[in-house]
Amino acid sequence: KAGVTQTPRYLIKTRGQQVTLSCSPISGHRSVSWYQQTPGQGLQFLFEYFSETQRNKGNFPGRFSGRQFSNSRSEMNVSTLELGDSALYLCASSLVPGINEKLFFGSGTQLSVL
Amino acid sequence: QKEVEQNSGPLSVPEGAIASLNCTYSDRGSQSFFWYRQYSGKSPELIMFIYSNGDKEDGRFTAQLNKASQYVSLLIRDSQPSDSATYLCAGLMNTGFQKLVFGTGTRLLVSP
Numbered sequence: 452k453a454g455v456t457q458t459p460r461y462l463i464k465t466r467g468q469q470v471t472l473s474c475s476p477i478s479g480h481r482s483v484s485w486y487q488q489t490p491g492q493g494l495q496f497l498f499e500y501f502s503e504t505q506r507n508k509g510n511f512p513g514r515f516s517g518r519q520f521s522n523s524r525s526e527m528n529v530s531t532l533e534l535g536d537s538a539l540y541l542c543a544s545s546l547v548p549g550i551n552e553k554l555f556f557g558s559g560t561q562l563s564v565l
Numbered sequence: 566q567k568e569v570e571q572n573s574g575p576l577s578v579p580e581g582a583i584a585s586l587n588c589t590y591s592d593r594g595s596q597s598f599f600w601y602r603q604y605s606g607k608s609p610e611l612i613m614f615i616y617s618n619g620d621k622e623d624g625r626f627t628a629q630l631n632k633a634s635q636y637v638s639l640l641i642r643d644s645q646p647s648d649s650a651t652y653l654c655a656g657l658m659n660t661g662f663q664k665l666v667f668g669t670g671t672r673l674l675v676s677p
Binding site: 484486493494495496499507509539541543553554555556557558559 | 599601607608609610611614653655664665666667668669670
C-alpha cells in the first residue's frame with residue numbers, strides 16, 4: 452500500500468510569491484491534516500480536512516489556506532510568501548477522524564523563501 | 566506553559582542500555598498519545614501509540630501513560646545506534662478533530 456505522497460519535495464520561492472503544495476493520502480484514508488515544522492517552533496498544526504470540509508484550523512494567518520477534493524487529495528496554498536514561511540510542510544492522513552485514529556505522515560515539502 | 570513538553574536533550578545512552586524518554590501534557594482533554602521517531606531530514610514515523618492508562622509493549626518499545634499525572638513515557642530496551650533520532654511525543658485532543666499537539670522532541674544518541 453502506498454504511503455502519503457507529497458509533491459513537490461523541494462520548492463524555492465521568493466518573497467511575495469504564492470505556492471501550492473499537494474498531498475495524496477494513503478488509499479482509503481479520508482482525513483488529511485497539514486503541519487508546519489521549523490527548527491524553532493517544532494511541528495505546528497495548520498488545518499485538517501475530512502469529506503472536503505475544513506474541520507479545524509491552527510493559529511496561522513489567512514495567507515495559509517487549503518482544500519480537499521472528492522478523492523481525498525488535498526492541497527494547501529500559501530500566498531504572499533514571507534521569509535518566515537520557510538519550513539518543512541508535512542501532510543498526514545488517517546482513515547477517519549477520531550481519537551483512536553493514527554496519523555501517518557508523508558515525506559514533506561521543504562519550502563525555502565528567499 | 567506548552568501543551569506538550571519534552572526535554573530537548575540530547576539524551577545519550579550506550580548501546581544495549583534502556584533509553585527513557587519522557588513527556589508531560591497540560592490539557593486533560595488529551596485522550597490519545599503517540600510517539601514518533603524522526604531521523605534528520607526525514608518525516609516523522611509512528612512507532613507507538615497509547616490510549617489507556619498503563620503500559621503498552623511492542624518489541625523493544627514500551628509506552629507508559631499516566632493520565633492522573635499527565636505523563637507519558639517511552640522506554641527503548643537494548644538501544645541500538647540506529648535508534649539515534651529525535652523522538653516526538655504528541656497528544657490528540659478529544660475534540661473530534663484530528664489535531665495532534667506535538668512536543669518539541671527529545672534527541673536520543675546511542676553510542677556504540
